[in-house]
Amino acid sequence: MPLSVADTRLTDARRTELAKTYADQAVGLLREAKKRGYPNMEVLKSDHSFDAIRSRDDFRVLLAGSVAPESKP
Numbered sequence: 001m002p003l004s005v006a007d008t009r010l011t012d013a014r015r016t017e018l019a020k021t022y023a024d025q026a027v028g029l030l031r032e033a034k035k036r037g038y039p040n041m042e043v044l045k046s047d048h049s050f051d052a053i054r055s056r057d058d059f060r061v062l063l064a065g066s067v068a069p070e071s072k073p
Contacts, residue, residue: 026050027058034062 007015034041044050045063053059 023053023056026053027056027062030059031062034065 010018030044041063044059050059
């Protein structure tokens with residue numbers, strides 16, 4: 001998404017549209033990975049590859065569902 005936002009050959013509106021589309025697709029694919037049992041969802045919290053979508057509400061919801069419950073003594 002950072003590349004689409006920086007592409008000066010595109011209009012502002014088109015850059016914004018592409019960035020949203022790519023972010024929507026990224027979160028959708030991550031949601032599908034989780035649904036199919038991807039075992040390492042916790043890495044999404046710290047991997048800088050996901051910085052561009054980290055502020056999105058749908059990404060936060062996805063991560064909130066991946067937190068392991070606290071063990072009881």
